[in-house]
Amino acid sequence: xxxGIDYFVVVAYLLGILILGFYFKRYVGSTExxxxxxxxxxxxxxxxxxxxxxxxAMDFVGVSGxxxxxxxxxxxxxxxxxxPAMLLAAFIFVPYFWRAGLYTIPEYLGRRYNRxxxxxxxxxxxxxxxxxxxxLFWASAALLNVLMGWPIWTSIFVTAGVVGLYTYFGxxxxxxxxxxxxxxxxFVGGLALVFLSFHAVGGWDALVEKIYAKGPEYAxxxxxxxxxxxxxxxxxxxxxxxxxxxxxxxxxxxNQSIVQRCLTAKDEWNAKASMILGAGLKMLIPxxxxxxxxxxxxxxxxxxxxxxxxxxxxxxxxxxxxIGLMFAAFFAGLMSSVDSCLNSTATLFTKDIYEPFFKKDAxxxxxxxxxxxxxxxxxxxxVLTAPLSDFFPGxxxxxxxxxxxxQGPVFAILLLGIFWPGATSMGGLFGLVxxxxxxTTLNIxxxxxxxxxxxxxxxxxxxxxxxxxxxxxxxxxTKKYKLEELDGLVxxxxxxSPNTP
Amino acid sequence: xxxxxWLAGVSADTAKYIFYxxxxxxxxxxxxxxxxxxxxxxxxxxxHWWKNLKLWSILVLMCLAMVYYIF
Numbered sequence: 001x002x003x004g005i006d007y008f009v010v011v012a013y014l015l016g017i018l019i020l021g022f023y024f025k026r027y028v029g030s031t032e033x034x035x036x037x038x039x040x041x042x043x044x045x046x047x048x049x050x051x052x053x054x055x056x057a058m059d060f061v062g063v064s065g066x067x068x069x070x071x072x073x074x075x076x077x078x079x080x081x082x083x084p085a086m087l088l089a090a091f092i093f094v095p096y097f098w099r100a101g102l103y104t105i106p107e108y109l110g111r112r113y114n115r116x117x118x119x120x121x122x123x124x125x126x127x128x129x130x131x132x133x134x135x136l137f138w139a140s141a142a143l144l145n146v147l148m149g150w151p152i153w154t155s156i157f158v159t160a161g162v163v164g165l166y167t168y169f170g171x172x173x174x175x176x177x178x179x180x181x182x183x184x185x186x187f188v189g190g191l192a193l194v195f196l197s198f199h200a201v202g203g204w205d206a207l208v209e210k211i212y213a214k215g216p217e218y219a220x221x222x223x224x225x226x227x228x229x230x231x232x233x234x235x236x237x238x239x240x241x242x243x244x245x246x247x248x249x250x251x252x253x254x255n256q257s258i259v260q261r262c263l264t265a266k267d268e269w270n271a272k273a274s275m276i277l278g279a280g281l282k283m284l285i286p287x288x289x290x291x292x293x294x295x296x297x298x299x300x301x302x303x304x305x306x307x308x309x310x311x312x313x314x315x316x317x318x319x320x321x322x323i324g325l326m327f328a329a330f331f332a333g334l335m336s337s338v339d340s341c342l343n344s345t346a347t348l349f350t351k352d353i354y355e356p357f358f359k360k361d362a363x364x365x366x367x368x369x370x371x372x373x374x375x376x377x378x379x380x381x382x383v384l385t386a387p388l389s390d391f392f393p394g395x396x397x398x399x400x401x402x403x404x405x406x407q408g409p410v411f412a413i414l415l416l417g418i419f420w421p422g423a424t425s426m427g428g429l430f431g432l433v434x435x436x437x438x439x440t441t442l443n444i445x446x447x448x449x450x451x452x453x454x455x456x457x458x459x460x461x462x463x464x465x466x467x468x469x470x471x472x473x474x475x476x477x478t479k480k481y482k483l484e485e486l487d488g489l490v491x492x493x494x495x496x497s498p499n500t501p
Numbered sequence: 502x503x504x505x506x507w508l509a510g511v512s513a514d515t516a517k518y519i520f521y522x523x524x525x526x527x528x529x530x531x532x533x534x535x536x537x538x539x540x541x542x543x544x545x546x547x548x549h550w551w552k553n554l555k556l557w558s559i560l561v562l563m564c565l566a567m568v569y570y571i572f
Contacts, residue, residue: 072572075568080520080523222572225520226513235505241505280561442503450504
């Protein structure tokens, strides 16, 4: 399917990314450089990196497929499901994390609650990232195989080689700065497809008219707000309570790979600005991933599986050259997800597990070496475990479901931790453990409890509520922290730490 | 209760107003943040009006509200 010019575009892109990423090796001399970019990065680069890390190669296909099936309501995830959470993160959480000189979110939980909470949260994320890496490799490579005809192992080795080299040597600075290029490639490739697709369908008005003409089952395809009685996974109640109040906040505030980028900012203003600009840029994502799915309803109306919409649109709409650019955009999505996994897991392992449990008080160069070795070990593990996904086809969904068990409870204790000085060590631990247990139970019995398809939004909300209540109740009956112990860890108790300008 | 049956009577149009109220509430909270906190990290001579993150936030919220108004 690829022509000569397409190959040229793809190879030029891969080489460019490799050279750019390798260039940043010169800026890495300590763990702070490797994990936090020496706290020197500008807001615009971090904002682009946050956005591009959030969208992987499979999201192009998955979100387009959902738009094909359910319409525009899937856009809620990037609109109300991101903007309020990113503003909350920008003005409340990120400044405190940045000022406290943190490397990881579990590190905050450890300082605020206790080391058990820190270890549990950290191990959860490490497990998620490590397993996700193999799945990411395989699923994306399989997608590229279907789309472009590239052998699966070629895609995996090319991605692992390029990403591994620049992440190993350049650390998070290389990750963020290559993400900037990946962001531009992704937008140019994606917008080209959207523009040409609209041209093919006759413009916006024609698209709306043709979809509505298909019958009453398409009557809600252009409504962002779905009734609470809808059978789709996106009733407004789930969007408001589960997504806006819990999942979005848990993702933007509790996700190591997102927050770690803000911690690389050169000052507190840049840290806040990165999240706000990121919120603005993120609002553009549905344009890239959602509209091709909607347009496919008109151009390819007989699809059995909505996930076929995006690949078909590429094949039927894009000319040679732009197919190569779209292929590069897929690679960009894959590489930005893989580099986030690698660097975040290396940070979590080095700072939350290795340093406190294996070797305290070693030199900074020793921890830098451990961070780099972790990156390599993870990469090799990811490549070796990638084929497992072929034997367990539901593993991707299983991993996402597994993560959803933790979102609500972790956000509950983060929220109470930063806003309520009364939250105690035991309150945090009990809230987290019982909340996770409750989310797991709800998931196991979901078919007999919930009426909507795939009720992860409701599971997140109710597990958040229970963890929140448990944390408060247990905190009321257990030993409180002294106020001076919470300096810099609770809202309105600002520390005069060395990071404060 | 876990299915939010108690909100089944709220129409999608009313729900949209709930979303607008949320956007308005966030905008008000953002505007209440002191400028000294907004600019923290920037030297005094670089605290220009266009670096006021309240303006950035309001702009993003207005875009968001517009999207929900259109759809």
